[in-house]
Amino acid sequence: MSNTLHVDYPETFPDALHMSRAEFEREASLAMAAKLFEIGRLSSGQAAGLIGMGRVAFLAELGRLGVSTIQVGAEELEGDLAAAEAASDHPQ
Numbered sequence: 029m030s031n032t033l034h035v036d037y038p039e040t041f042p043d044a045l046h047m048s049r050a051e052f053e054r055e056a057s058l059a060m061a062a063k064l065f066e067i068g069r070l071s072s073g074q075a076a077g078l079i080g081m082g083r084v085a086f087l088a089e090l091g092r093l094g095v096s097t098i099q100v101g102a103e104e105l106e107g108d109l110a111a112a113e114a115a116s117d118h119p120q
Contacts, residue, residue, distance in 0.1 A: 054079075061086070062095045072097070 035056065042052035057079045065075040065086075076086035087097050 058086075058089055059093065062090055062093050065090070066095045066099065068099060 037052075037056075042049045045052060045055075047055065058081075061070070061075040061079045061081075064070040064078070065072055070078065072087055073083045076083045079086075081089075090097050
């Protein structure tokens with residue numbers, strides 16, 4: 029079973045953005061999925077599935093929206109930094 033999200037928007041939005049109604053709605057859906065991916069709420073596969081897009085196509089669209097395809101959390105980044113520092117302290 030799936031649910032539907034309904035978003036009201038002014039009739040003038042698509043024209044103002046030089047898009048058809050379908051293009052605007054696709055772009056809005058993509059932006060929502062991309063943001064949910066960017067903040068770590070959904071995986072790339074989940075975000076792509078949310079909008080009925082393949083994962084590879086979704087990842088390709090992220091660059092256009094300015095969203096990195098690689099999402100690294102602060103904890104993981106700190107661990108990588110500590111490992112790099114430890115490695116530089118003990119060169120081989």
